[in-house]
Amino acid sequence: MLEGVNVALGVSGSIAAVKTVELAHELRRRGASVRAVMTDSARHIIHPWSLEFATENDVVTEITGGVEHVELCGYDGWADxxxxxxxxANTVGKIAGAVDDTPVTTCATxxxxxxxxxxxxxxxxxxxxxxPGVLEAIETLDDWGVAFVDPRIEEGKAKIASEEAIVCETARAAGERPLASEHVVVTSGATSEPIDPVRVLTNRSSGRMGRAVARACYVRGADVTLVHGVVGPHSLQRSSPVAGLSGGDSGVALPYASVEQVETAAELLEATLEACSTADALVSAAAIGDYTLExxxxxxRSGAERTLDLEPTAKVIDEVRDRHPDLxxxxFKAETTGDDEAMIEAARKTLERADLTFVVANDASVMGSDRTRALLVHAENAARYEGTxxxxxxxxxxxxAVVLTDESSR
Known part of the structure; x- marks a missing residue:
């Protein structure tokens, strides 16, 4: 996400400065190079050596004759x-007023x-x-194009945002934004059909692929709506916590998307159709159950033989295509054959049936994994991908982004 990006990390004197060592590590895990700049107040909370260790670079704690602020953030400076x-609050107000009395505010100016x-x-x-002065300063800086990562309001504190939120916003600010002003809808996760108040009919989708697509579109400038189903069953070894996406939580918050939490295939269809009324593109990555029941x-009661009367669910991409012929x-097409040619053939049938832009075909064995092997199947060709x-x-x-750019130029 941040491969090849140089990040100057300014640390001011909030107690949240204790989190910056891990933040620096996370930025580097995502591919960034990091150099830290600290205020005197921050140095009372965390020692510069900690950030030197985390970044593997010297830490700027004062502006000297080496004009560190210009070397880092000036014309042709190191930082992206x-x-x-x-x-x-002190730092935000000073930046809005062009007050340069700390290394951080001087770098900001x-x-x-x-x-x-x-x-x-x-x-x-x-x-x-x-x-009101802080809010006015934030509004001023926002007007100047500064990106803010909203804090979490908890326990009477405006706590620093999550590392994921900060990393996403940093990547969005630093990179190209070919999807700026575009609204992309992404469906993700599994659907779940109730059999009775206890049991459900579902599948193994974790939703990782759809969430990754939503994040990638956001970083490229899009406004993203994520229609997310439940997280399918996985062994403890292959599962990872997903805040708010374990099912049944309508208060889901992700830093890169507006989330519509659904459970059944019918709910997913309804939410997707509503979101697509203002969409510029749809990525249908959810593993939507093929059957439902009353x-x-x-x-x-257990122990007795039982027959369930299953009814087919609606095909979401077909329903969306009927409503939005030009969207x-x-x-996505998951198969279990393991044969590339068979996956391409199945993907092309779906591509032609619903007049899709392209289809991502993969083997069902990647469900729940961080890695995947996929085929991007277009009308005339198919490209192989293997990786994360x-x-x-x-x-x-x-x-x-290429498709939407081509359409806008017509």
Whole structure:
């Protein structure tokens, strides 16, 4: 996500500065090179040696005759983006007023003058965040093009955003945004059909692929709506916690998408049709159950032979295509044959039936895994991909950007 990106990490004197060692590590895990800049107040909370260790670079703690602010954030400076995390009320107000009395605020003034992207992750007590002067400063900086990563309001504090949110916003600010002003709808996860109040009919989809596509589209500038089903059953070894996406939680919040949480295939269809009314593209990555049934109001007793009357569910991409004849749609096709030619043939049938832009064909064995092997099947050709789902999601997002650019130029 941040491969080849140089991040200048500004740290100010919030207690959240203790989180910056792990933040620096996470930025580097995502491919970034990081150099830290600290205020005197931050140095009272975390020692510069900690950030030197985390970044493997010297830490700027004062502006000297080496004009570190210009070397980092000036014209042709080292940094591709200045990330200030955490940013105190004091620091936010000073940046809006062009007050340069710390290494961090001096770097910010330099970056804004040199048109270097700036991302700010505030962290302070909630009354400070609600101060009219702070809110006015945030509005001013927003007007100047500064990206803010909204804090989490908890326990009377405006706590620093999650590492994922900060990394996503940093990548979005630092990179090209070919999907800017585009609305992309992504479906993800499994659907679940109730058999009775206890049992369900579902599948093994984890939703990782769809979430990765949503994240990749957001980083490229899109507004993303994620219609997410449940997370299918996996062994403990292959499962990983997904905050708010274990099913049944309507209060899901992801930093890169507006989430519509659904459970059944009918709910997913309804939510997708509604979201697509304003969409520029749809990526249908959800593993939608092929069958539903009339659930029993009472728990079915075990031990007896039983027959379930299954009825086919609606094909979401077909329903969307009927409503939106010109909408670019990317489909997914999971097979179990393991044979590339068979997967291409099955994908092409879906491609032609629903007039899709292209289809991502993969083997069902990748469900729940971080890695995948897939075929991107177009009308005239098919490209093979093997690697992480994050890498594949980037390929998909880039392809969508090309399609939408071509359409807008017609």
């Amino acid at each position: 983006v200045l990330l200030i995390a955490p940013a105190t 330099t970056a804004l003058g040199a048109d270097t992207p700036v991302v700010i992750a505030p962290a302070m007590h909630e009354p400070m965040y609600d101060h 659930p029993s109001a009472e728990k079915l 670019p749609i990317v489909g 789902k994050a890498g594949l999601s980037g390929e998909i997002a880039d392809s969508i």
